[in-house]
Amino acid sequence: MNVVQAPLKIVQYPHPSLRHKAVPLTGIDDNLRHVVFAMLDLMYTHKGLGLAAPQVGLPYQLFVVNFAGDPAQKDAEAVFLNPVILEKEGTQEDDEGCLSFPLLYQKVRRAKVARIEAYNLQGEKISLKASDLPARILQHETDHLHGVLFIDKFGPIGKLSARSMLREFEYLHKRAQSRGELAGDGDIEQRLKDLEAGA
Ligand code: ZN
Secondary structure (H helix, E strand, O other): OOOOOOOOOOOOOOOHHHHOOOEOOOOOOHHHHHHHHHHHHHHHHOOOOEEEHHHHOOOEOEEEEEOOOOOOOHHHEEEEEEEEEEEEEOOEEEEEOOOOOOOOOEEEEEOOEEEEEEEOOOOOEEEEEEEHHHHHHHHHHHHHOOOOOHHHHOOHHHHHHHHHHHHHHHHHHHHHHHOOOOOOHHHHHHHHHHHHOOO
16 A cells, blocks of 8 residues: 555544445555554444544454444454355344434444454454444445545435534535645545555
């Protein structure tokens, strides 16, 4: 992976990185390890259960989780490189949030059980079958790598009640761009394409 220069920070909807399909990682090196540790730090700072690379502006198939949301519980922490969900069973419906949509929570229907295959940071293939909340987290984070967001899964009532918050996020995004605090969407897209080459 290319050296990622600026300190990582979580991007918010509608940052183009969130809709950009991530590319698979082709190797594990110190730069990638550095990114993973920075993502874990950010996830804990923001009290999240998971964080995907597109949420820090990186177009790579990578996410980190802590199923307990507790930095002290290292056995609940995991890193997933190039993950693929191979099986889904049943359904569950519960409130869901996302670090790229602060304060937005809505009911989302997910599979109750999900089996995922991925590589860990040691380059070993891992296979995990999870249910309930951990299965929800794995599905939410894997979606991020394909440019799919939890707002896409809201039912009609959820979509309606989230509409004003989404407009507010869109307004803040444009305002940050007009103030020069954030690059324009075209420049961000170009940077994502440049970063893809470093996967
Ligand atoms: Zn999310």
